[in-house]
Amino acid sequence: MALTTDFAGVDRGTETAETKTDYSRYRIVPARHPGRAAGTIFAALVIAVVLYSTFTNPRWGWGVFAEWFFAEPVLVGLGRTLLLTALAAVSGSILGTALALARVSKSPLLASLSWGYIWLLRSIPMIVLLLVLNNLGYLYETISIGVPFTDKVLFDYPTTQLLTPFAAAFLGLTLNQSAFFAEIVRGGILSVDQGQLEAAASLGLSRRRQAFRIVLPQAMRSILPTGFNEIIGLAKSTSMVYVLALPELFYTVQVIYRRNLEVIPLLMVATVWYLVIMTVLSIAQHYIERYFSRGAVRNPTPLPFQSYFQRLRRAPTVTSARAGGVTLGSQKNAADWRAKGGAVRIHGISKSFGTLKVLDDIELNLPAGSVTAVIGPSGSGKSTLLRAINHLERVDRGFISVDGELVGYTRKGDVLYELKEKDILKRRTDIGMVFQNFNLFPHLTVLENIIEAPIQVRGLSRDEAIAYAQELLARVGLSDKIDAYPRQLSGGQQQRVAIARALALRPKVLLFDEPTSALDPELVGEVLDVIKELARTGTTLVIVTHEIGFAREVADTVIFMESGHVVEAGSPTQVFNDARHPRTRAFLAKVL
Numbered sequence: 001m002a003l004t005t006d007f008a009g010v011d012r013g014t015e016t017a018e019t020k021t022d023y024s025r026y027r028i029v030p031a032r033h034p035g036r037a038a039g040t041i042f043a044a045l046v047i048a049v050v051l052y053s054t055f056t057n058p059r060w061g062w063g064v065f066a067e068w069f070f071a072e073p074v075l076v077g078l079g080r081t082l083l084l085t086a087l088a089a090v091s092g093s094i095l096g097t098a099l100a101l102a103r104v105s106k107s108p109l110l111a112s113l114s115w116g117y118i119w120l121l122r123s124i125p126m127i128v129l130l131l132v133l134n135n136l137g138y139l140y141e142t143i144s145i146g147v148p149f150t151d152k153v154l155f156d157y158p159t160t161q162l163l164t165p166f167a168a169a170f171l172g173l174t175l176n177q178s179a180f181f182a183e184i185v186r187g188g189i190l191s192v193d194q195g196q197l198e199a200a201a202s203l204g205l206s207r208r209r210q211a212f213r214i215v216l217p218q219a220m221r222s223i224l225p226t227g228f229n230e231i232i233g234l235a236k237s238t239s240m241v242y243v244l245a246l247p248e249l250f251y252t253v254q255v256i257y258r259r260n261l262e263v264i265p266l267l268m269v270a271t272v273w274y275l276v277i278m279t280v281l282s283i284a285q286h287y288i289e290r291y292f293s294r295g296a297v298r299n300p301t302p303l304p305f306q307s308y309f310q311r312l313r314r315a316p317t318v319t320s321a322r323a324g325g326v327t328l329g330s331q332k333n334a335a336d337w338r339a340k341g342g343a344v345r346i347h348g349i350s351k352s353f354g355t356l357k358v359l360d361d362i363e364l365n366l367p368a369g370s371v372t373a374v375i376g377p378s379g380s381g382k383s384t385l386l387r388a389i390n391h392l393e394r395v396d397r398g399f400i401s402v403d404g405e406l407v408g409y410t411r412k413g414d415v416l417y418e419l420k421e422k423d424i425l426k427r428r429t430d431i432g433m434v435f436q437n438f439n440l441f442p443h444l445t446v447l448e449n450i451i452e453a454p455i456q457v458r459g460l461s462r463d464e465a466i467a468y469a470q471e472l473l474a475r476v477g478l479s480d481k482i483d484a485y486p487r488q489l490s491g492g493q494q495q496r497v498a499i500a501r502a503l504a505l506r507p508k509v510l511l512f513d514e515p516t517s518a519l520d521p522e523l524v525g526e527v528l529d530v531i532k533e534l535a536r537t538g539t540t541l542v543i544v545t546h547e548i549g550f551a552r553e554v555a556d557t558v559i560f561m562e563s564g565h566v567v568e569a570g571s572p573t574q575v576f577n578d579a580r581h582p583r584t585r586a587f588l589a590k591v592l
């Protein structure tokens, strides 16, 4: 009764009464869950029955089990099982990764070879493969390595001596494992967003670095659960090598029970050891998965001791940089930021996708240090134009040059040689690109995102790269986010990091593809402010944007594109206030 009156009082809005109510006199009665309680009782009963029957039924033979569990032959067999599993897991994963990379490679023959291998090895039953390898001596009496099509022999050995049962088992498990693992890795690679590759390429990272630093670490998140499943399967399928009379754990146990006829206790010895192996592997999996989930979740729980180690490692670099940074930085900044812009000449370029002509004979001249805003309806070819300038897209006709150097070609006299991927990547570092969806590398911290390309491509030392990254972050107002992962940042902050990342290579030209369209309205301003600052520094900027007010303020030239044509180009005042072309006027009427 007392309760009712009290609450009634609160309901009536007597605020003073509410704040003064003393809740401590109430007693809390937990909610009852009769279903849950019944479930608990049932589970306890099941566990009790299982334990009772396993420990009271003498036929389980726990005495014999204890006698053999740590017996020497069993431990030797266990050692072999572990060794085989470890070796086959490592070599199978390496071979599998190579096969997966071959399958996604651009060489059709290499991709088909890899496909054929996977098709064959996945089709052959494991046991058949093991027996064939064990009988390889019958097919080929000797194994020799020599110079093809000559009589020179470097190495010649009888097959049976070379292919011991252990070697055959190792080979069989590896071959089998690699075929399955290759598909798991390929699945992982496919799961990584295409934008990640483009961002890596636009920073000029080598193909190798793109694969091993950007794609595979992110692919690991989807590779690991199934990959470990495979390794656990592998640990169990080592038991199949008993067909080669190789005394691993299972074969050893069989030998023993044939002698003493204690079948069940000895099978239990093997089972419990397999359980131990799987438990260890599962724990390892848990920690490895946590490691590779860096940046994938907003609030990662640190591994035990991880935060402690991180603090130890970071502390010296941060303090030393701060100590010298402030006074030194400001003078150096001024010089660095007035980077020389590059002059971009676009000469008659055309590009088609199938029958669709996306760029049609475009002719543009962007002087060094100019700021150009590109506007136009969706699908008019704005992104394609930027991607062509950065050579992410090959044009069908025409040329683009930056400071007189042709993008994608090198000139010797009157002959143009198409550049190899490696050289294209090197040239590309003069042209930075900022994407609509930021395309930051989510598994790397803000600092790591920025210093990756300067170290790898420009050959800066780590300390130099970090110092410059700190300056850049101060410039975009994100000094405090240096150790954050991209997913822990707002969209506007991510885009500012992406700008800092592009600037870290000190590009001559910076391309922005709708840098603010993925942002909430209140975040647009902070990104535009950073670009406005940049516009004053002398870097040549090309900005695809729908922010007309911004374009009017920063651009010295505005280009209106439609259906692959530059319809109109001129000063902002001329294009926005007094467009010559009716199409431009119609478009502006819609967006202004």
Ligand code: ADP
Pocket: 353, 358, 376, 377, 378, 379, 380, 381, 382, 383, 384, 385
């Ligand atoms: P915008 O950036 O101006 O919106 P885009 O340059 O992205 O336009 O695209 C121009 C046209 O080219 C669109 O019609 C688009 O569908 C087409 N397009 C772009 N990329 C491809 C591609 N890889 N394959 C086929 N069509 C494409």
Ligand code: MG
Pocket: 382, 383, 384, 513
């Ligand atoms: Mg676009």
